[in-house]
Each structure stands twice: as C-alpha cells, then as structure tokens.
Amino acid sequence: MQTLEVDLGDRSYPIHIGPGLLGNEDLLTPHIHGNQVMIVSNETVAPLYLEQVKAACEGFKCDVVILPDGESFKTLESVNLIFDALLKARHNRTTTLIALGGGVVGDITGFAAASYQRGVNFIQIPTTLLSQVDSSVGGKTGVNHALGKNMIGAFHQPQCVIADTETLNTLPIRELRAGFAEVIKYGLICDPDFFDWLEQNYKLVLARDTEALIYTLERSCKNKAQVVAQDERESGIRAILNLGHTFGHAIETDQGYGNWLHGEAVAAGMVMATDLSARLGWISAADAQRSRALVDAVELPALPPKEMTPERFMELMAVDKKVLDGALRLVLLKGIGNAVISSDFDTQALTETFAAGSQLCA
Numbered sequence: 001m002q003t004l005e006v007d008l009g010d011r012s013y014p015i016h017i018g019p020g021l022l023g024n025e026d027l028l029t030p031h032i033h034g035n036q037v038m039i040v041s042n043e044t045v046a047p048l049y050l051e052q053v054k055a056a057c058e059g060f061k062c063d064v065v066i067l068p069d070g071e072s073f074k075t076l077e078s079v080n081l082i083f084d085a086l087l088k089a090r091h092n093r094t095t096t097l098i099a100l101g102g103g104v105v106g107d108i109t110g111f112a113a114a115s116y117q118r119g120v121n122f123i124q125i126p127t128t129l130l131s132q133v134d135s136s137v138g139g140k141t142g143v144n145h146a147l148g149k150n151m152i153g154a155f156h157q158p159q160c161v162i163a164d165t166e167t168l169n170t171l172p173i174r175e176l177r178a179g180f181a182e183v184i185k186y187g188l189i190c191d192p193d194f195f196d197w198l199e200q201n202y203k204l205v206l207a208r209d210t211e212a213l214i215y216t217l218e219r220s221c222k223n224k225a226q227v228v229a230q231d232e233r234e235s236g237i238r239a240i241l242n243l244g245h246t247f248g249h250a251i252e253t254d255q256g257y258g259n260w261l262h263g264e265a266v267a268a269g270m271v272m273a274t275d276l277s278a279r280l281g282w283i284s285a286a287d288a289q290r291s292r293a294l295v296d297a298v299e300l301p302a303l304p305p306k307e308m309t310p311e312r313f314m315e316l317m318a319v320d321k322k323v324l325d326g327a328l329r330l331v332l333l334k335g336i337g338n339a340v341i342s343s344d345f346d347t348q349a350l351t352e353t354f355a356a357g358s359q360l361c362a
Ligand SMILES: NC(=O)c1ccc[n+]([C@@H]2O[C@H](COP(=O)([O-])OP(=O)(O)OC[C@H]3O[C@@H](n4cnc5c(N)ncnc54)[C@H](O)[C@@H]3O)[C@@H](O)[C@H]2O)c1
Pocket: 042, 044, 045, 048, 069, 070, 071, 074, 101, 102, 103, 104, 105, 107, 127, 128, 129, 130, 131, 134, 135, 136, 137, 138, 139, 140, 141, 150, 167, 168, 169, 170, 171, 172, 175, 178, 179, 262, 263
C-alpha cells in the first residue's frame, strides 16, 4: 500500500492506494469521529462493494443511502435524498458520510457533507479510475444545474481517501478509458516524465496491471495534491487542472449529461486546447501530435461532435465558470508539462480550432 498526504494545514489528509483496501477497518475507522456513519453509494456499486465497507464500519451506527446511477442524477434532488435519510435516522453533527462510488457519488456526497448541519466529516472511497486519480482528491464537491455543470457546490475536504485498485476490475472498459483522460491531463499540465511513462505503459494500465495502476494513481494524486496545496480554492494555479474542461463541459452540456462521459469530453477538449496552443505557436506541432496520439491510442475521442458549430461552442463556453469579467480564460500549453492560464489569445485562432473539426492541425 502507498500512502500520500494532501498538505493543507489542519485540513491535511491521507490518500491510501493499493489492492484490497476496501474492507480494511484500520484505515477507515480512525477517521470516523462520532458513532454515526452514513454510507452513500449507488445502485451499481452497492451490490459489488457495500457489504465490505459496512463490515469495516462494525461497531458504528451505520445507515445507507443508495442513489440512482448516472450523471443525470447529480442534482440537488439527490442531495436532498441524503438529507432525508440523515434526518430520518437522526444523524447529528458528529456523523461521518462515506462516499462509495465514482465521481458522481463522491461529488454529491461531499456537497451533502459540506452543507448538512453546516458541515460534517466525510470519507471518499472512490471506485472508478477517474475518481481515484482526480475527483476524490482536492475537496471540490457539488452538483449540476440544468443551466450548467457543477454550478452548485462547495469546497469541503475529506478526512481521508481510500483508493482500492481491485475495485477497478469490475469497471467497464469505457469508464476506465474515460478516467485515463484525467491521467493524461497530469502529464500534459505539469509532469512531462509521467507523460513519457504513459506513452510507454498505457497498455498495462488499460489491462489493469496492479503495479501499473498503483503507479498511475500515486503519480496522479501526487500531482493533484501538489497543485491543490498551492491553491486550495482556485484563485490561480489550481485552474490548470481544468485543461480541456472548458471545451469538454461545452460538449457535455450540448450532448446531454451522460451521453459523452466526462473523461471523453475532456479528452476531446484537451486535444482542442492543444490544437489552439499549436495555432498560437506555443507548443510544437510534434508535441501537439504526441498529445493527440496518446488520446487516440487509448481510444478516447479526439474530436468534438461534428454537429457542434463554433457559435454553439462560444455560447456554451460563455457560461463556464472560467469566464472572469467577460474574458474567456483557457488553460493552454507551452509545451508538454507546462500549462498556462490565459485570456490573451487570438480569438481568430480559437474560431479556427472550433471550425477545424476533423482537420484539427494537432
Ligand atoms: N470534484 C472534482 O474535483 C471532480 C474532478 C473530476 C471529475 N468530477 C466529476 O466526476 C464525475 C465523473 O466521475 P466518474 O467518471 O467516476 O463517473 P461515475 O461516478 O458516473 O461512474 C461511472 C460509472 O461506473 C459505475 N461504477 C463505479 N465504480 C464501479 C466499479 N468499481 N465497478 C463497476 N462499475 C462502477 C458507476 O455506477 C457509473 O455507472 C463527473 O460528474 C465530474 O464532474 C469531479
């Protein structure tokens, strides 16, 4: 087992990574401070893993909420189902919420924990690659609104993260690939050596080789933890974690939540961001090609949906949170491993990126 620390002063917490951690009560119970626990999972994950987590909570008053599965249920209604269960079972301010599932369950549960009785403890037990390398770490929680993704939320750090690599054995391959998009992201924004490693080893990761998975999780979480430690509330540098996301969120919203997986939209979005960076002369054509090639190699989409026009992209990107004072800010690349946040780019180049469609120069 590997353990990393997210260094946030009195909000610091450990991330445990390895196989067979799910039922390990020694990892879990030190982070449960009262005697009440509410496990939140969904109808897909609960039949697979709930019993193990419940067993690890023996000795505590343990209740369970099972949410419907899917991004379309990442809503305030789902948060309210958790509040209903907490209030009916008389959970008090010392309760601990445990999120058992992917990023959707983690984001909903974290937001419920941030707001129930003005904030209670929570623990992340992520079970998808995406949630293990990204969403369970860093304290961003929230739900979608009909007018925009992740528009309702809060910063609320977990007490600990327990990432059991064995849970990935039951994850559909399409979901594994989608999670890989966020992994590629770390290489592109801040870790060129990891990008090299991924080019060499992506097949092992997709084959769910334990060692390759542990390394992937460790290196990804280390990168994320370092960025978050510098800028917990995203007043600056943390925004580099959104490489490809402004484009990606536009795709997700256009296509309806859940039709394109988040990681798929991010993959196409990262290729668009790289394409724009190449048009601006900020990244070499060869490095842009490498980024595109890795996305292709893991069979993620490198192109946005054909029907999305430049006008549609602009309309959707204008509501994105990254728009400050009317200027669209994007995460772009000045080489592999060097992300910059900029609103200082030629909008003509952006239009060309939108319009390029199947002829992206990347
Ligand atoms: N908070 C953050 O910082 C942050 C960062 C990145 C993404 N996100 C959010 O994360 C969400 C995407 O997360 P996701 O990709 O994990 O999606 P998800 O939670 O929808 O999980 C994907 C699918 O896999 C199923 N599943 C989960 N674990 C499984 C397992 N071990 N075996 C079999 N099936 C399993 C789920 O039930 C679901 O059907 C998005 O809503 C995105 O906005 C948040």
